[in-house]
Amino acid sequence: xxxxxxxxxxxxxxxxxxxxxxxxxxxxxxxxxxxxxxxxxxxxxxxxxxxxxxxxxxxxxxxxxxxxxxxxxxxxxxxxxxxxxxxxxxxxxxxxxxxxxxxxxxxxxxxxxxxxxxxxxxxxxxxxxxxxxxxxxxxxxxxxxxxxxxxxxxxxxxxxxxxxxxxxxxxxxxx
Numbered sequence: 001x002x003x004x005x006x007x008x009x010x011x012x013x014x015x016x017x018x019x020x021x022x023x024x025x026x027x028x029x030x031x032x033x034x035x036x037x038x039x040x041x042x043x044x045x046x047x048x049x050x051x052x053x054x055x056x057x058x059x060x061x062x063x064x065x066x067x068x069x070x071x072x073x074x075x076x077x078x079x080x081x082x083x084x085x086x087x088x089x090x091x092x093x094x095x096x097x098x099x100x101x102x103x104x105x106x107x108x109x110x111x112x113x114x115x116x117x118x119x120x121x122x123x124x125x126x127x128x129x130x131x132x133x134x135x136x137x138x139x140x141x142x143x144x145x146x147x148x149x150x151x152x153x154x155x156x157x158x159x160x161x162x163x164x165x166x167x168x169x170x171x172x173x174x175x
Contacts, residue, residue: 040076041066045095046083055099063101077107084110085133087141112138119143 043049049059066075079095088105095103112135119142128148129135139147 037075040078042078042080045079045081049079049095050098053098060099060101063099067101071102078109079103079107080109082111083132084112085131085135085138086110087138088113115139115144116142 049056066073066077068074088108088110091108091110092103092105095108123143123145126146126148127139127144129139136147136149
């Protein structure tokens, strides 16, 4: 918009040579890579960006503003959710479709996403994957070799005893 105003104003009072120089400057300014932002944004999904499968308010419009006119990301952002049970790539595809912007799997951090960092340490250990969706499939795709197929799990007895037992297991695994 500013470029057009400058162009209109200058075209009334300047010669062709001067206009050519002005076009050259505008082209240089437009083609210069913009400085990357010094910040990023983390969005919760449920209740902030989506309610069920419906975008909330101006969520789609707000996300589109984080991209430039050619679809290149201007402001980095991620989606955070304590949900999971599906691969990050599948969740990214769902979000892309629902919100109308391109979301990559690396922009989706689910409750189980940090476990990807533990594969080298625990790949040959038994992993009990419990939760909604297909957490065992997700853990197997991360690279864990021995993943349970339980669809649900119940704690029987005193929760404090369970916590103590869990602490013992965790202490033993750090040996």
